[in-house]
Amino acid sequence: MADYQQVIDRIYTEVGPMWPKATPASYIPALAEADPSRFGIAIRTLAGETFTAGQADTPFSIQSISKVFTFAMVARLLGDSIWESVGREPSGTAFNSLVQLEYEQGRPRNPFINAGALVVTDRLIELYPRPKEAILDFVRSVTGNPDIYFDNRIARSELNAADRNLALAHLMKSFGNIHGDIDTLMDVYCCQCSISMTTIDLARSFLFLADRGVNPFDGTRILTPSQAKRLGAVMLTCGFYDESGDFAFRVGLPGKSGVGGGIAAYMPGNLSVAVWCPGLNAYGNSLLGIEALERFTTDIGNSIF
Secondary structure, eight states: OOOOOHHHHHHHHHGGGGGOOOOOSSHHHHHSSSTTOOOEEEEEESSSEEEEEESSSOOOEEEHHHHHHHHHHHHHHHHGGGGTOOSSSOOOOOOOOSHHHHHTTTOOOOOSSSHHHHHHHHHHHHOHHHHHHHHHHHHHHHHTTTTTTTTTHHHHHHHHHHHHHHHHHHHHHTOOOOOOOOOHHHHHHHHTTTTOOHHHHHHHHHHHHHTTOOOTTOBBBSSSSHHHHHHHHHHHHTTTTTGGHHHHHHHHSSSSETSSEEEEEEEETTEEEEEEEEEOOOOSSHHHHHHHHHHHHHTTOOOOO
């Protein structure tokens, strides 16, 4: 077996100097303040081992990585019927594009672009009487950390910069694909994106996917093996917006990114890995994060391929 600690220590040393090439997200003011030189890596295995390098214990906003959790919460209750409202194909466009949504009559291409995640959150609000509390309960359960919470400052900043997401929601409501109140939807959506956790927490949070739908912290089954497999497939093809194909090519793991600079990925039956660096590339994904994950799967000689 690979010496994971040795591998990530080497990656941290080699990749760290690349940070000046990227800058944090600028369209959400609170995220623009992040220090792009911060860099953390964490691995958690199904055997219970944890390996870290860099600032792995620094909390940050997970942003769109939260879409994996809300989708799992909805899919476990709705099953395949969720695919009537949202597709499972790569978009090939920006994560907040309106053009494709208009052309396809309000049905988003997949649950990980913003329009798709808004539909999923709308259904979550219908299914859970206290949606924000339900999201926190779920995330706390899959991380094994009862102290995870929303970052209210980031949630407010995101809500104040939500014009494009509001446009997406209103457009989909005009097609009948958003059912509830849009102000409530935006409040829940911005809160879920503001969830704050460390890279260690983030690695732990994807273990239920590495364990094919079973939460290793309490033994409960969150998704069926088939649902977990399908969620992983959509993450592989759509989890990085219009850079998803390149991520699959370079890294070879299902994963999800967020504009807070985090990326979480997993190797079925083995481990989950998370990286964080706020500096983003042109596609809105962590520049150092993708580089680190490419080196990780290359150095250990293992991926899903």
